[in-house]
Amino acid sequence: MDVAPFISFLTRYWPVFVDGLQITAFVAVLAAPAAFIAGILLVLPAVSGWKGLAAVVRGFVELMRNTPLLVQIYLLYFGLPLLGIFWGAITCGVIAIALQHGAFLSEIVRAGIQSLSVRQWEAGQSIGMRRFAILRLVILPQALIKVTPALGNQLIVLVKDTSLVSAIGVMDLTLTGKVLIERSGMSFEVFIAVALFYLILTTSLGIAARLVETFVARRYA
Amino acid sequence: MFPVLQSNLPYLLQGAVYTVALSAFVVVFGALLGIVVGTIASAAPAPVRWLINAYVFVFRGVPVLVIMFLGFYSFPAVGLRLDAYTAVAISMVVYIGAFVTEAVRGAIAAVPKGQVEAAMSIGMRRIPMLREIIVPQALRLAVAPVLNISLMAIKQTSYASIVGAWELSFAAREVVERTLAAFEIFLGVMIIYFLICYPLSKAAALAEKRFSYVH
Numbered sequence: 001m002d003v004a005p006f007i008s009f010l011t012r013y014w015p016v017f018v019d020g021l022q023i024t025a026f027v028a029v030l031a032a033p034a035a036f037i038a039g040i041l042l043v044l045p046a047v048s049g050w051k052g053l054a055a056v057v058r059g060f061v062e063l064m065r066n067t068p069l070l071v072q073i074y075l076l077y078f079g080l081p082l083l084g085i086f087w088g089a090i091t092c093g094v095i096a097i098a099l100q101h102g103a104f105l106s107e108i109v110r111a112g113i114q115s116l117s118v119r120q121w122e123a124g125q126s127i128g129m130r131r132f133a134i135l136r137l138v139i140l141p142q143a144l145i146k147v148t149p150a151l152g153n154q155l156i157v158l159v160k161d162t163s164l165v166s167a168i169g170v171m172d173l174t175l176t177g178k179v180l181i182e183r184s185g186m187s188f189e190v191f192i193a194v195a196l197f198y199l200i201l202t203t204s205l206g207i208a209a210r211l212v213e214t215f216v217a218r219r220y221a
Numbered sequence: 222m223f224p225v226l227q228s229n230l231p232y233l234l235q236g237a238v239y240t241v242a243l244s245a246f247v248v249v250f251g252a253l254l255g256i257v258v259g260t261i262a263s264a265a266p267a268p269v270r271w272l273i274n275a276y277v278f279v280f281r282g283v284p285v286l287v288i289m290f291l292g293f294y295s296f297p298a299v300g301l302r303l304d305a306y307t308a309v310a311i312s313m314v315v316y317i318g319a320f321v322t323e324a325v326r327g328a329i330a331a332v333p334k335g336q337v338e339a340a341m342s343i344g345m346r347r348i349p350m351l352r353e354i355i356v357p358q359a360l361r362l363a364v365a366p367v368l369n370i371s372l373m374a375i376k377q378t379s380y381a382s383i384v385g386a387w388e389l390s391f392a393a394r395e396v397v398e399r400t401l402a403a404f405e406i407f408l409g410v411m412i413i414y415f416l417i418c419y420p421l422s423k424a425a426a427l428a429e430k431r432f433s434y435v436h
Contacts, residue, residue: 066372066418067411068379070390075411078403156282163284167383174287187294195283195291202282 009189013180020176021197027090027162027172031097032155038102040140043109047135057106064103070164072096077168093165101158108150112143148216152209156202163198173197225402226409233406236392237413243306243388244375244417247313251374252367254314255321256360262322263329264351273322280319285377288316289384305386313381317374324366328359364432368425375418389413 010017042061045054064072076092087095116139124134144151166175177194181187226233262273280288292312296303303311332355340350382391393410397403 062419062422063411063415066376066422067414068376068390070379070383071393071407071411071414074390074394074397075403075407078397079407082401082404160284163286164380166286167380174284174290177287177290181294188291188298191287191291191294195279195287198284198287199279199282203278206282 006189006192009184009186010193013184013193016176016180017173017193017197020171020173020194021201023090023170023176024159024162024172024174024201027094027097027165027170028159030090030094031101031162032158034094034098035101035105035158036151038098039105039109042102042106043113044135046110047113047139048131061103061106064100065107069096069100069161070167072100073164073168089165089168089170093162093168093170097158097161097164101154101161104154104157105151108147108154109140109143111150112147113139115146116142145216145220149209149213152206152213155209156205159202159205160198223405223409225396225400226405229396229400229406230409232396233389233392233410233413236387236389237417239388240375240378240390240414241417243310243313243378243381243386244371246310247317247374247378248371250314251317252321252371254318255323255367256325256363258318259322259325259329260351260356262326263355264347277319277323280316281323285313285316286380286383288312289380293384305381305384309378309381309384309386313374313377317370320370320373321363321367324363324370325359328362328366329355331362332358361432365425365428368421368428372418372421372425375421376414379414 042057044050045057073093073096076087076096077089080087080092120138120142121134124138129137162172163174166172166178169175171179173194177190180190184190258273258276262270265273289309289312292315293305293308296308296311336354336358337350340354345354378388379390381388382394385391389410393406397406400406
């Protein structure tokens with residue numbers, strides 16, 4: 001592959017790539033906070049001692065962790081209309097990504113909570129705090145600080161996983177690449193460019209995550 | 222109960238056989254590639270290390286689906302005519318290899334320095350030391366991460382259906398297009414994937430407990 005034709009190809013289709021990149025970023029920006037919230041909610045029953053609910057959540061988390069995201073996306077996108085729920089492709093994609101990554105995040109947060117000393121709970125109780133207040137004000141903040149590096153890694157995995165929404169027709173970076181092949185006829189170059197864009201996205205996120213990590217370590221550890 | 226799933230189960234299970242075969246190929250050769258490259262990375266001179274760093278960096282930073290498309294379209298571009306399976310399998314081996322490389326390199330770095338010093342003090346050279354002392358201990362440390370990477374690989378073989386390789390997810394979409402029973406079929410397929418993946422994820426959790434330390 002020559003560089004000069006590749007550059008001219010890039011500049012020619014630049015706006016198309018930028019559109020795809022925006023959709024990818026949009027999906028990630030919606031899915032990441034949703035996954036985080038899901039992760040916290042999924043960890044609550046286990047640490048709050050709600051036995052029945054905790055068992056159900058446990059089963060759900062295991063199911064999410066041991067099945068492909070693609071099938072989960074298909075289940076929502078092709079299954080929900082049968083129940084009379086007609087959600088768009090982006091909505092289904094975001095929910096599926098949030099649920100699977102929420103399951104993974106809940107495992108990370110749980111490990112963080114378990115790594116804390118029981119005395120943290122006892123100290124809270126001794127000054128008369130309720131269980132939920134201890135969790136919210138004492139346990140969760142410390143656990144989240146501990147698992148900051150793992151959260152950053154998971155965020156990068158999430159951004160890469162947004163490429164799967166292309167399978168249900170969302171015009172993200174990946175599908176843009178596929179469509180561009182038909183338009184430009186330059187199959188190989190197109191996916192080199194798509195890979196480059198993803199690489200830029202994940203690398204800058206990686207650098208940002210590293211910065212947050214060092215800041216958190218310095219400020220709180 | 223679930224009549225559509227029942228009548229299509231043999232077809233789906235045939236797809237599952239393809240999923241397992243593709244996964245086994247990818248996991249075995251991806252792990253081999255990663256173990257070799259990861260070991261080279263911790264013994265080779267700087268320029269080779271830079272190359273390996275670049276390999277790991279690029280493949281870990283790009284979605285596997287994009288790597289699959291890249292493989293699918295780039296083999297014909299260099300004059301190789303490969304079917305979707307071969308293209309996907311090769312792409313995934315290289316992709317998984319990058320993750321295993323990183324895991325093996327990390328495991329080798331985690332072998333305590335005292336081991337290296339002890340080996341040097343009895344006059345072992347670099348290569349025998351790697352072969353006899355470091356790599357065996359490092360592989361023990363790498364068991365759990367590699368099992369987790371394998372789990373990821375099995376789930377990612379489903380993306381091969383997007384590129385056009387027939388396996389469980391592809392079969393599921395065919396059945397749904399024919400019967401419209403999306404809930405039944407995709408839930409059934411999720412359970413099939415679960416049955417394949419769950420034992421492995423249990424094994425990974427066990428390995429994390431048993432193999433995550435060196436003496």
